[in-house]
Amino acid sequence: IDLACRFGGEEFVVVMPDTDGPVAEKVAERIRAEIAQAPFAVGNDGKTIEVTVSVGVSSLLKGTDSVAALMKRADLALYEAKSGGRNRVVAKAA
Numbered sequence: 001i002d003l004a005c006r007f008g009g010e011e012f013v014v015v016m017p018d019t020d021g022p023v024a025e026k027v028a029e030r031i032r033a034e035i036a037q038a039p040f041a042v043g044n045d046g047k048t049i050e051v052t053v054s055v056g057v058s059s060l061l062k063g064t065d066s067v068a069a070l071m072k073r074a075d076l077a078l079y080e081a082k083s084g085g086r087n088r089v090v091a092k093a094a
Helices: 021-037 068-084
Strands: 002-007 012-015 040-042 047-049 057-060 089-092
Touching: 012 021, 021 057, 021 089, 057 068, 068 089
Parallel strands: 057 089
Antiparallel strands: 002 012, 040 047
């Protein structure tokens, strides 16, 4: 079962068991593109703002990685996406 949850103030985690890295990267890109193309309504007066998302993707091979290592790679990938201009997906393989 895939799971999406808030991980910090402005961070979310999406866990996709049994999903390989290239597929996870495609899903992340779809999420990024959908968010970027949809204006976000603010208040009741019809104002909207543009919202973008930077995504760090990491993957593992079963039994060869720890959750901590997986999360660290995802965090490094996220940092790379943000420092590379934002509104990007960066993947880090195991």
